[in-house]
Amino acid sequence: MTTNPTQARDGAAVRLTGLDKRFGQVHAVRGVDLLIAPGEVVAFLGPNGAGKSTTIDMLLGLTRPDSGTVQVFGSDPVTAVQAGSVGAMLQAGALLPDVTVRELVTMFAALHRHPMPPARAMALAGIADIAGQRTQKLSGGQSQRVRFALALIPDPDLLVLDEPTAAMDVQVRRAFWASMREFADTGRTVLFATHYLEEADQFADRVVVLAQGVVVADGTGAQIKSTVGGRTISAVIDGVAPEPLGQLPGVLGVDRQATRTLLHCNDSDLALRALLDRFPQAHDIEIAAGNLEDAFLELVATSRQEATR
Amino acid sequence: MTSSTTAPRATGDLGMTVRYALMSTRLAFRNTRFLVVTVALPLMLFLLYANLYKGQDAGNGLSVVAYLMVSMASFGCIGAAINTGARIAIERQVGWNRQLRLTALPGHSYLVAKAIVSMLVTLPALLLVFLAGATIGGVQLNLSQWLGTGLAVWLGLIPFAVLGLVIGFAGTVDTVQPISMITYLGLSILGGLWFPIEMFPTFLQDVAKVMPSYWLADLGRSVLAGDGVPVNAVLVLAAWTVVLGVVGVLSYRRSGAKV
Numbered sequence: 001m002t003t004n005p006t007q008a009r010d011g012a013a014v015r016l017t018g019l020d021k022r023f024g025q026v027h028a029v030r031g032v033d034l035l036i037a038p039g040e041v042v043a044f045l046g047p048n049g050a051g052k053s054t055t056i057d058m059l060l061g062l063t064r065p066d067s068g069t070v071q072v073f074g075s076d077p078v079t080a081v082q083a084g085s086v087g088a089m090l091q092a093g094a095l096l097p098d099v100t101v102r103e104l105v106t107m108f109a110a111l112h113r114h115p116m117p118p119a120r121a122m123a124l125a126g127i128a129d130i131a132g133q134r135t136q137k138l139s140g141g142q143s144q145r146v147r148f149a150l151a152l153i154p155d156p157d158l159l160v161l162d163e164p165t166a167a168m169d170v171q172v173r174r175a176f177w178a179s180m181r182e183f184a185d186t187g188r189t190v191l192f193a194t195h196y197l198e199e200a201d202q203f204a205d206r207v208v209v210l211a212q213g214v215v216v217a218d219g220t221g222a223q224i225k226s227t228v229g230g231r232t233i234s235a236v237i238d239g240v241a242p243e244p245l246g247q248l249p250g251v252l253g254v255d256r257q258a259t260r261t262l263l264h265c266n267d268s269d270l271a272l273r274a275l276l277d278r279f280p281q282a283h284d285i286e287i288a289a290g291n292l293e294d295a296f297l298e299l300v301a302t303s304r305q306e307a308t309r
Numbered sequence: 310m311t312s313s314t315t316a317p318r319a320t321g322d323l324g325m326t327v328r329y330a331l332m333s334t335r336l337a338f339r340n341t342r343f344l345v346v347t348v349a350l351p352l353m354l355f356l357l358y359a360n361l362y363k364g365q366d367a368g369n370g371l372s373v374v375a376y377l378m379v380s381m382a383s384f385g386c387i388g389a390a391i392n393t394g395a396r397i398a399i400e401r402q403v404g405w406n407r408q409l410r411l412t413a414l415p416g417h418s419y420l421v422a423k424a425i426v427s428m429l430v431t432l433p434a435l436l437l438v439f440l441a442g443a444t445i446g447g448v449q450l451n452l453s454q455w456l457g458t459g460l461a462v463w464l465g466l467i468p469f470a471v472l473g474l475v476i477g478f479a480g481t482v483d484t485v486q487p488i489s490m491i492t493y494l495g496l497s498i499l500g501g502l503w504f505p506i507e508m509f510p511t512f513l514q515d516v517a518k519v520m521p522s523y524w525l526a527d528l529g530r531s532v533l534a535g536d537g538v539p540v541n542a543v544l545v546l547a548a549w550t551v552v553l554g555v556v557g558v559l560s561y562r563r564s565g566a567k568v
Contacts, residue, residue, distance in 0.1 A: 060410075060411060061410070062407055062410055062411075081410070081411055081412075081413075082412075082413045082415070083413075084413065086411070087411070088411050090404060090407055090408060090411075094403035094404065095403065095405075096336075096400065096403065096405045096408075097399070097403065098336050098339045098340060099336060107329075107332050108408070108412065110325070110328050110329070110332065111325055111328075111329060111409070111412035111413060111414045112412055112413050113321060113413050150408065154411075154412075
């Protein structure tokens with residue numbers, strides 16, 4: 001299917017407006033607005049429980065939002081799905097039991113109006129060699145690739161992948177992203193959820209960070225990396241107030257932890273050189289990769305402060 | 310979509326529904342447990358009974374073996390129809406229903422397809438028990454009696470097909486096996502498929518007469534005996550179909566929020 005018939009009236013592939021969803025006490029998604037242009041490859045980055053899957057479910061029409069609207073290529077998600085404009089790889093679960101991979105993919109294709117030939121979907125997903133195997137006997141990584149083949153079956157203009165590389169080992173992961181890119185390069189729109197910053201940075205043109213149901217950052221991988229992917233220098237620095245430390249190049253913030261001082265950096269190399277240059281008494285120095293979860297929470301706090309300002 | 314595609318789309322839905330029903334039916338037959346419970350068990354019971362009661366007369370122009378043939382066929386068919394529910398519950402559990410909602414198959418077509426599956430999977434039990442009746446059981450009927458009785462029993466299974474859907478959407482993968490087993494055996498015993506209800510205490514005879522299983526067998530035996538289609542049986546079975554249909558749609562909607 002070409003992209004023409006499903007091009008949105010307003011040009012957007014995905015338009016989420018004020019999306020909100022509660023499950024009992026849990027406020028899973030709190031007012032998400034998002035616009036994705038056709039051809040964009042967007043990563044949804046966030047820790048577990050950030051609302052990524054719920055947002056994706058609403059985007060696919062699997063879950064109805066409490067408030068807000070979803071538009072996919074200008075129509076409602078169910079219409080877009082039934083027209084075959086959307087393909088999705090859902091999270092986990094098992095595959096239909098008692099069938100071979102080929103039968104499953106063929107069966108799925110039979111439920112679409114203009115499917116991609118099953119053999120082509122299986123080749124693209126790299127599962128031609130396991131086509132004759134029963135679904136119960138597949139490894140986690142193989143099942144994921146079968147799911148990827150199912151997502152390709154509608155030959156969709158929008159491909160949605162919910163944590164696609166969970167259960168894949170490094171090699172399979174690499175092969176998976178290569179096939180995803182190959183498909184995306186034909187001008188398709190791709191949205192994938194992940195909680196790995198590296199994946200988001202490497203494979204997406206744009207990274208949207210979701211935490212506690214809110215979009216807390218939206219930018220290129222490099223931009224997001226400098227915000228959430230920084231390192232922390234921990235050192236004992238006797239007789240120095242926090243203020244001059246905070247002004248060192250590459251340092252974003254300063255914390256005290258007992259006798260140690262923590263310097264949160266977006267460029268730890270630069271910060272360390274400056275630190276040793278100006279405060280040579282610093283000792284017991286440790287450098288740790290920033291904790292993504294903490295960074296997310298910080299982003300949430302920042303975005304709330306901005307909202308109340 | 311342009312207006313010119315409306316008609317092909319409607320037929321497309323129907324084609325898709327039938328295709329899905331056939332594929333789904335094929336999968337059901339792959340399950341060994343399914344074949345044992347719904348085909349082998351009633352067949353064996355029938356052969357056992359047929360051997361015990363060979364040559365006896367049931368009193369209403371029927372041989373006991375013919376009577377048992379209808380009962381055991383009904384027994385197997387009910388099991389097969391209800392078993393569809395177990396399969397639905399498993400498919401829901403593994404997330405297949407979420408996956409299906411990402412296809413062009415509409416929700417109502419899915420329900421129709423699964424009801425068709427329920428009806429189709431009853432056929433082996435029906436045909437094999439009848440075949441055993443005609444051969445080993447020595448039941449002698451003319452062709453129109455065979456066809457009429459088979460068709461009566463098969464169409465009488467419609468409420469049980471709907472019951473399978475109800476179980477599939479009301480149950481979970483953990484509860485569906487006990488629920489379907491209890492329903493299967495409960496309906497079979499209380500409906501008089503294992504023992505004639507004349508052997509029951511009076512209050513149980515009253516219970517039997519609200520069971521769809523009783524009326525299913527009654528329908529089959531009436532047609533077999535040449536008494537035509539009993540209106541009571543049709544009314545009771547139709548009432549069950551309506552009630553279960555409403556419950557089924559409600560539980561399908563409720564399950565949509567979870568799956």
